Amino acid sequence: MFIRHFIDGVFVDSASEGWFSNTNPATGAAISQVARGEAADVERAVAAARRALHGPWSQMTLASRLDLLEAVADGIMARFEEFLEAEIADTGKPRRFASQVDIPRGAANFRAFASLGRGAASESFLSDTPDGLGAINYVLREPLGVVGVISPWNLPLLLLTWKVAPALACGNTVVVKPSEETPTSAALLAEVMNAVGVPPGVYNVVQGFGPNGAGEALVRHAQVAAITFTGESRTGTAIMEAAAPSLKSLSFELGGKNAAVVFADADFDKAIEGTLRSVFSNCGQVCLCSERVYVERPIFDRFVETLAERARALKLGDPREQSTEMGPLISAAHRDKVLGYFALAEAEGARVVCGGRAATLDGELSAGSFVEPTIWTGLGEQARCVREEIFGPVCHIQPFDSEEQAVQMANDSDYGLCAAIWTQDLSRAHRLAAQMQVGIVWINSWFLRDLRTPFGGVKRSGIGREGGRHSLDFYAELKNVCVKL
Numbered sequence: 362m363f364i365r366h367f368i369d370g371v372f373v374d375s376a377s378e379g380w381f382s383n384t385n386p387a388t389g390a391a392i393s394q395v396a397r398g399e400a401a402d403v404e405r406a407v408a409a410a411r412r413a414l415h416g417p418w419s420q421m422t423l424a425s426r427l428d429l430l431e432a433v434a435d436g437i438m439a440r441f442e443e444f445l446e447a448e449i450a451d452t453g454k455p456r457r458f459a460s461q462v463d464i465p466r467g468a469a470n471f472r473a474f475a476s477l478g479r480g481a482a483s484e485s486f487l488s489d490t491p492d493g494l495g496a497i498n499y500v501l502r503e504p505l506g507v508v509g510v511i512s513p514w515n516l517p518l519l520l521l522t523w524k525v526a527p528a529l530a531c532g533n534t535v536v537v538k539p540s541e542e543t544p545t546s547a548a549l550l551a552e553v554m555n556a557v558g559v560p561p562g563v564y565n566v567v568q569g570f571g572p573n574g575a576g577e578a579l580v581r582h583a584q585v586a587a588i589t590f591t592g593e594s595r596t597g598t599a600i601m602e603a604a605a606p607s608l609k610s611l612s613f614e615l616g617g618k619n620a621a622v623v624f625a626d627a628d629f630d631k632a633i634e635g636t637l638r639s640v641f642s643n644c645g646q647v648c649l650c651s652e653r654v655y656v657e658r659p660i661f662d663r664f665v666e667t668l669a670e671r672a673r674a675l676k677l678g679d680p681r682e683q684s685t686e687m688g689p690l691i692s693a694a695h696r697d698k699v700l701g702y703f704a705l706a707e708a709e710g711a712r713v714v715c716g717g718r719a720a721t722l723d724g725e726l727s728a729g730s731f732v733e734p735t736i737w738t739g740l741g742e743q744a745r746c747v748r749e750e751i752f753g754p755v756c757h758i759q760p761f762d763s764e765e766q767a768v769q770m771a772n773d774s775d776y777g778l779c780a781a782i783w784t785q786d787l788s789r790a791h792r793l794a795a796q797m798q799v800g801i802v803w804i805n806s807w808f809l810r811d812l813r814t815p816f817g818g819v820k821r822s823g824i825g826r827e828g829g830r831h832s833l834d835f836y837a838e839l840k841n842v843c844v845k846l
């Protein structure tokens with residue numbers, strides 16, 4: 362299979378005619394050849410996006426534009442199985458996760474922002490003037506222009522559409538650079554865009570790599586008005602540097618080293634269930650996953666043993682099987698990085714409660730990038746394994762003796778994306794929620810998302826908020842109009 366760029370409504374090869382290989386991480390087999398985009402391809406895509414921005418897209422009424430976004434959502438659902446197979450093959454994520462999370466959310470993103478676009482209000486103020494007659498101020502929302510969307514591999518369709526949908530709802534056109542690990546769903550989405558009648562040039566995809574490739578060229582392009590990026594914090598730094606000369610708007614959703622805090626008064630079974638999900642979902646490759654778990658001392662031993670028992674029982678296997686609970690990591694390179702942390706944890710003095718090694722499966726899965734679900738205890742809070750984002754199926758569990766100590770340890774991180782708090786004491790829950798240095802706090806839950814809420818991180822976990830009207834604010838230029846009466 363060949364995956365090409367999508368520029369101006371057609372699939373095209375790279376100007377350089379370069380290709381790279383896309384691998385299925387469950388088997389190690391090459392599954393497609395992907396066009397390797399460079400600056401010349403980005404140039405073509407931005408030119409097409411500019412033509413569409415000033416042409417057909419701007420001439421559509423808001424209502425018909427938003428109707429098209431609804432049609433895109435329907436188009437994704439109509440090809441649910443194809444999107445599902447593509448996401449499973451590119452990422453190795455289990456069918457049950459992708460079918461419940463990735464694909465439905467891909468469609469839901471378009472519906473949510475079509476609806477938000479319809480309901481978007483504008484501020485207005487009546488102002489005093491020296492002559493006593495006053496003035497009315499109101500706000501117009503205008504497109505930013507061509508928006509560059511750079512997305513990661515862990516939730517490919519979900520995170521791409523999370524940015525494309527609001528950008529289009531606000532009247533922008535987009536050039537998307539999907540992760541080089543997961544090129545397929547962005548190309549399938551291009552087919553849906555064409556099928557439902559999104560004008561050529563509104564949605565463009567340039568495949569390829571980041572540094573010195575399509576990603577960097579997109580960031581540096583003077584006619585790209587904004588970059589919305591999800592990925593690693595250090596990539597955020599590189600993008601900010603490269604974007605500086607052209608002074609673009611930037612929205613960053615970055616890494617995490619998230620804490621789960623479990624109090625002795627929590628509903629034990631629910632806390633175990635929730636923490637099992639928050640540590641091991643998508644093989645630990647969700648930015649919101651918990652890698653640090655703090656458990657109040659009276660239930661510490663029981664919690665560690667129960668969670669380990671559940672982790673050992675997780676069914677590793679072929680991601681295409683409905684019964685599989687954990688698939689491989691995204692690539693052999695990422696598996697080696699995670700195994701490096703497994704070795705480091707032991708060197709740092711961890712007690713390995715379960716897992717800690719590569720997992721070897723049979724048959725065609727024997728070349729897959731599988732590792733065991735892993736739990737550590739006994740590390741100090743300054744250990745690298747407790748401070749650095751690993752992005753694998755692993756957590757460290759630490760006991761605590763007081764609420765103050767739990768807050769202090771949870772907040773002692775360079776990151777601040779989310780936290781999960783498990784307690785039945787509601788006053789304590791609210792008290793802790795206010796003290797957590799993060800963008801999102803879940804009380805007695807995890808990854809429960811309402812797309813109208815602000816989403817983002819503090820510290821090294823991000824800059825800005827997307828979600829609901831916060832997305833509409835990022836993807837629009839707000840113009841104040843002052844009318845003297």
Ligand code: NAD
Nearest residue numbers: 512513514539540571572576577592593596614615616648
């Ligand atoms: P990554 O930063 O390596 O890559 C993300 C994207 O950026 C890819 O498309 C890549 O090609 C591109 N890129 C890389 N270097 C670039 C450069 N110099 N210029 C332009 N583009 C460049 O991240 P990843 O490994 O794909 O994803 C995993 C990371 O994403 C983790 O750190 C995870 O926590 C984070 N993440 C955050 C959120 C969030 O909402 N905060 C969500 C998902 C993932």
